[in-house]
Each structure stands twice: as structure tokens, then as C-alpha cells.
Amino acid sequence: MQGQKKNYDEAFGHLKTFQSKLREKRSHPFLSDKLNNRLTNLIGEIESEFNKKKKNFDKILLETSIKDKLAVLLDGKVGPEYSTEEFEEILKEGERRFKNKIPPRYKDSEKSNDDQYGDYIVWKETLDYAKEKSKSIIFVSSDRKDDWYLKSNGLCYGPLPALIKEFNEFTGQTIYLYSLEQFLFHVKEKKILEISHESLEEVKEIANAARESDFGASYFTSHSGILESARKLSDSCQSSSYGITSPLDAVTGTARKIASITESVDRLGQIVPNMSSTSSTLQDLLKSNSTKPNDTI
Numbered sequence: 001m002q003g004q005k006k007n008y009d010e011a012f013g014h015l016k017t018f019q020s021k022l023r024e025k026r027s028h029p030f031l032s033d034k035l036n037n038r039l040t041n042l043i044g045e046i047e048s049e050f051n052k053k054k055k056n057f058d059k060i061l062l063e064t065s066i067k068d069k070l071a072v073l074l075d076g077k078v079g080p081e082y083s084t085e086e087f088e089e090i091l092k093e094g095e096r097r098f099k100n101k102i103p104p105r106y107k108d109s110e111k112s113n114d115d116q117y118g119d120y121i122v123w124k125e126t127l128d129y130a131k132e133k134s135k136s137i138i139f140v141s142s143d144r145k146d147d148w149y150l151k152s153n154g155l156c157y158g159p160l161p162a163l164i165k166e167f168n169e170f171t172g173q174t175i176y177l178y179s180l181e182q183f184l185f186h187v188k189e190k191k192i193l194e195i196s197h198e199s200l201e202e203v204k205e206i207a208n209a210a211r212e213s214d215f216g217a218s219y220f221t222s223h224s225g226i227l228e229s230a231r232k233l234s235d236s237c238q239s240s241s242y243g244i245t246s247p248l249d250a251v252t253g254t255a256r257k258i259a260s261i262t263e264s265v266d267r268l269g270q271i272v273p274n275m276s277s278t279s280s281t282l283q284d285l286l287k288s289n290s291t292k293p294n295d296t297i
Contacts, residue, residue, distance in 0.1 A: 001057045008050045015043055079125050094120040103147035103160050119147070123163075130171040137167075137175045140183045142207065148177070181207045 019039060022030045031039065060066065082090065094117040096102070104119040130137050141148070150157045159177040167175040178186075181203050188195040 001061055005054050005057050008054055012047060012050055015046065019043060079129060090121060090124055091117055093124075103162055104145075119143070126175070127167065127170050130167070130173045130175070134171075134173065136173040138178060138183070139175055140178050140180055142180055144179075179207060 022039070023036065097104075097120060098116075104123050126137055126139060129135075144156065148160060148163070150160050159175070163177075164175065167173065181200075184195055184200055184203060187193050188200065
């Protein structure tokens with residue numbers, strides 16, 4: 001929230017600089033006096049609204065009810081602190097991982113000494129908890145660095161296999177990595193908890209902005225589109241009145257398989273790169289009059 005306040009100040013600073021440039025007396029005036037007055041009034045209104053929003057941030061930061069709610073939610077759900085000796089060993093292991101480029105940790109070298117071991121400490125705590133409780137883990141994080149996820153040519157294919165392997169070997173369990181957006185989507189879809197559409201859209205907007213800066217937006221839009229396309233195709237096959245049976249059943253079954261596969265892949269934070277072309281082929285087949293009973297997909 002402090003960062004948002006800073007963004008307001010920076011945005012307004014650019015606006016004031018723009019206004020002063022237009023008003024420079026030594027240059028030919030860009031705007032008439034009438035337009036300049038309108039601009040001044042508009043900038044005044046913007047400044048007033050910015051100040052209100054900044055004050056609202058301060059109010060929220062000082063609001064104790066939010067802190068109280070967090071305290072209740074987190075009560076009994078924070079792991080025990082490592083001893084000094086244990087912590088020293090973890091830091092040594094973190095340094096070893098960095099030197100040998102073992103995930104997670106090796107992408108945090110630019111952080112300060114206090115923070116650069118953070119990812120590995122969280123990973124170590126997760127490993128210890130899963131082993132002690134004999135539980136598989138759903139790990140929710142917006143971190144998309146290369147020491148957590150397998151990436152290639154601007155696409156994210158899911159958690160690093162090395163992390164999945166280490167987790168399984170150490171704990172005998174499985175770990176699933178979700179972004180916050182993916183996690184909330186599945187919680188809502190499975191009716192585990194009621195989540196408002198506004199909350200999902202807000203998370204999606206923030207996540208997309210961050211991801212586009214990391215590796216482009218094409219993967220995220222195509223993945224959700226593939227799943228939706230497969231579902232619609234399957235539903236349309238079920239209710240269609242085409243005079244064919246075997247090919248229609250094949251198309252319907254394949255569409256449902258695609259939806260199922262894509263959904264499973266999404267749960268693991270992965271994608272199948274060429275799935276969109278498969279979905280398009282199914283739609284072309286459905287529209288074609290030359291489909292034969294023995295055609296396969």
C-alpha cells in the first residue's frame with residue numbers, strides 16, 4: 001500500500017511536469033488560455049482525488065480490525081522457529097545450492113543478505129512439515145522465477161521437475177504448485193469456499209500484469225481458452241442434431257478428454273503447447289460434411 005501511495009505521487013508528478021511544459025513562456029503557447037484553465041481545474045480535481053485515496057491507504061494500514069482478523073486466521077498455523085544451530089545449517093545449505101544452481105534459491109542472489117535465503121527457508125519448512133505430518137502439499141505462490149518453474153521460449157510448463165523429485169524423495173508425498181489465481185479458481189469451482197467474481201478479477205488483473213512482464217501473455221490466454229473451447233465443443237456435440245453417430249461420439253469423447261487433460265495440467269501449473277490447434281481441428285471436423293465413421297483424431 002505504501003508502494004501504491006508512491007505511484008500516486010509519481011503519476012501526479014508527471015502530470016504537473018506536463019502542465020508546466022505547456023505553460024513555458026519562452027515557447028510559443030501550446031494551448032489557449034481557455035484550455036489551460038480547463039486543464040488546471042482538471043489537474044486540481046485529480047490531485048484532490050489522489051489525496052483522498054492516499055488518506056484511505058493510511059486509514060487501512062492503521063485499521064486494527066484487519067490485523068485482528070489476520071491474527072485469528074494465522075493462530076496455530078505458523079510453524080515452529082528453527083533453533084540457532086538448525087538455522088545455521090540451513091544457511092550453509094542455501095549457499096551450497098546457490099553455488100551449484102540447485103533450486104530454489106539460486107535466483108535470489110541480488111537480494112540483501114537477510115532476504116536471499118528466504119525461498120530456500122520456506123522450501124525447507126515445507127519439506128519438514130510434509131514429512132512430519134505425512135501429508136501432500138498445495139503450495140500457493142505468485143513467485144514465477146526460473147528456480148521454481150520450468151520455462152522455455154516464453155512459456156511456463158509448470159514446477160521444476162527437480163523440486164517435485166526432491167519433495168517426493170524427502171517426504172514420500174506430492175507437492176502441487178498453484179498461483180493464487182489458479183488456487184482461487186479451483187476453490188470456487190469445487191465450491192469449497194464462496195469467492196466473489198470481483199476478487200477473482202482483481203487477482204487475475206494483478207497476476208497478468210506481473211506475468212506479462214516475466215514471459216508474455218500468450219500462454220495464459222490460450223490455456224484458459226483451450227479449456228473453454230473443449231468444453232463448449234463437447235456440449236455442442238451432445239446437443240447437436242447431426243446425422244452421424246460414430247464420428248460424433250468420437251469428437252465428443254475426445255473433446256471431453258481434452259477438457260479433462262487440460263484441467264489436470266492446469267492443476268499442476270502446466271500447459272500443453274499445441275492443444276489449441278487440436279481444439280481447432282475438432283471444430284473443423286465437426287463442421288465438415290465429409291467425416292467418415294472410421295475417422296480418428
